[in-house]
Amino acid sequence: MSAFALTACVTGPARLPENPQHELTSVAFFPQDTHQCGPAALATMLVSTGVDTTPEQLVPEVYIPAKRGSLQVEMLAAARRHGRIPLRLAPDFSALRTELEAGNPVLVLQDLGALGIRRWHYAVAIGYDPAREVLILRSGKKRRHLEREWYFLRTWQAGENWAVTITPAGRIPATATAAGYIRAVAGSESHLPTADIDATYAAALQRWPDEPLVLLASANHDYATGRLEAARTSYRHLLELQPDHLAAHNNLANLLIDQGCAAGAQAHARRALELAEKEPALAPAVRETAERAGQMTVRPASAGARCD
Amino acid sequence: MRFKQMIAAITAASFLSLGMHTTASAGVIGTPEYLSAADRAGQIARIESTLSRADVQAQLVALGVNPADATQRIASLNDAELNLMTEKLDQLPAGGDGFLAVIGIVFIVLLILEITGVTDIFKKV
Numbered sequence: 001m002s003a004f005a006l007t008a009c010v011t012g013p014a015r016l017p018e019n020p021q022h023e024l025t026s027v028a029f030f031p032q033d034t035h036q037c038g039p040a041a042l043a044t045m046l047v048s049t050g051v052d053t054t055p056e057q058l059v060p061e062v063y064i065p066a067k068r069g070s071l072q073v074e075m076l077a078a079a080r081r082h083g084r085i086p087l088r089l090a091p092d093f094s095a096l097r098t099e100l101e102a103g104n105p106v107l108v109l110q111d112l113g114a115l116g117i118r119r120w121h122y123a124v125a126i127g128y129d130p131a132r133e134v135l136i137l138r139s140g141k142k143r144r145h146l147e148r149e150w151y152f153l154r155t156w157q158a159g160e161n162w163a164v165t166i167t168p169a170g171r172i173p174a175t176a177t178a179a180g181y182i183r184a185v186a187g188s189e190s191h192l193p194t195a196d197i198d199a200t201y202a203a204a205l206q207r208w209p210d211e212p213l214v215l216l217a218s219a220n221h222d223y224a225t226g227r228l229e230a231a232r233t234s235y236r237h238l239l240e241l242q243p244d245h246l247a248a249h250n251n252l253a254n255l256l257i258d259q260g261c262a263a264g265a266q267a268h269a270r271r272a273l274e275l276a277e278k279e280p281a282l283a284p285a286v287r288e289t290a291e292r293a294g295q296m297t298v299r300p301a302s303a304g305a306r307c308d
Numbered sequence: 309m310r311f312k313q314m315i316a317a318i319t320a321a322s323f324l325s326l327g328m329h330t331t332a333s334a335g336v337i338g339t340p341e342y343l344s345a346a347d348r349a350g351q352i353a354r355i356e357s358t359l360s361r362a363d364v365q366a367q368l369v370a371l372g373v374n375p376a377d378a379t380q381r382i383a384s385l386n387d388a389e390l391n392l393m394t395e396k397l398d399q400l401p402a403g404g405d406g407f408l409a410v411i412g413i414v415f416i417v418l419l420i421l422e423i424t425g426v427t428d429i430f431k432k433v
Contacts, residue, residue: 036404063373069403081384118401120401182339
């Protein structure tokens with residue numbers, strides 16, 4: 001009898017017709033094998049962004065046999081390895097709902113245990129019906145698992161409302177902040193082809209045209225891929241917004257060294273050196289820049305239009 | 309003992325190169341460096357990350373992960389994540405299924421009911 005009672009509350013509302021208005025019906029589904037909801041939920045997320053994979057292929061990437069489960073950090077790392085950008089959402093239900101409305105499935109961690117025994121479980125939220133306050137999930141062996149909002153919130157709280165979107169390059173989650181998104185992108189950059197990083201920063205600049213961190217990251221990417229003019233424009237724009245931006249002064253100085261513009265390089269290196277006094281972690285790089293700039297000789301004749 | 313330390317040192321050294329970020333030239337502050345300098349936790353994590361990588365890999369292998377897979381898995385963790393795994397791999401939630409745990413709970417509940425005399429399922433022999 002009690003076994004029935006335990007499962008009954010997990011099952012939730014019995015019927016709710018499939019409705020594309022409230023639900024991402026096209027999200028793939030992989031029923032999980034024993035203990036392996038991590039690989040199954042991750043496959044659901046990755047395949048929905050166009051990655052060709054299966055839970056079986058993800059087992060060696062995220063599953064820990066002795067723990068009979070998968071860690072959150074490893075789920076994120078695996079998404080990055082597959083060239084996708086995982087982003088932890090703000091820990092509230094409204095952020096989760098906003099992402100679903102924007103068409104992004106959301107990976108969640110729930111504690112389905114009882115009586116103080118933890119039972120951690122990954123599922124993928126694919127929809128929400130506001131009229132009935134029901135969340136729709138791809139979960140375990142159920143392709144379309146309906147869960148009452150209050151029950152979901154209770155199970156979700158135990159894992160500190162952990163919710164993650166996994167998006168392809170160029171598609172920014174609806175609730176992303178500039179700082180959070182740039183951090184996420186920086187983590188995935190080494191696994192992304194240049195064209196994907198281009199698309200990502202183009203989208204980020206469109207959404208946050210005057211955000212210092214976005215400008216810096218995008219300029220750094222342009223610089224690293226040899227697009228010096230584009231990088232120089234972004235660094236300058238950033239310095240108009242934040243005249244005391246240490247990294248912008250420093251990196252612009254490096255760029256001007258590469259372009260042979262001694263006067264500009266030395267001016268920016270000097271400013272960076274002053275600012276570095278408050279930023280010991282960045283000081284070694286700045287000193288190196290100043291040294292390189294100092295070795296250049298200023299020749300007025302060479303200071304043509306290119307160095308303005 | 310010596311041998312183990314040597315292996316650890318070699319593994320740590322091989323991970324050194326994995327942690328490096330490529331930048332256009334030596335003095336440039338790359339985005340990851342800038343971000344990790346921005347928060348103190350990031351700075352500490354950076355310093356410790358080289359040693360942690362070898363350490364976490366050994367732990368994963370001890371938990372049944374194939375050594376080659378473990379190396380790959382660790383390579384894509386960032387410094388803060390690595391730090392988290394070094395410090396509390398035991399406590400971190402591992403999302404699995406836990407179905408056996410539920411059966412266990414049900415059994416305990418039945419047992420308590422039985423002992424307290426509410427039911428007598430187990431006496432019908």
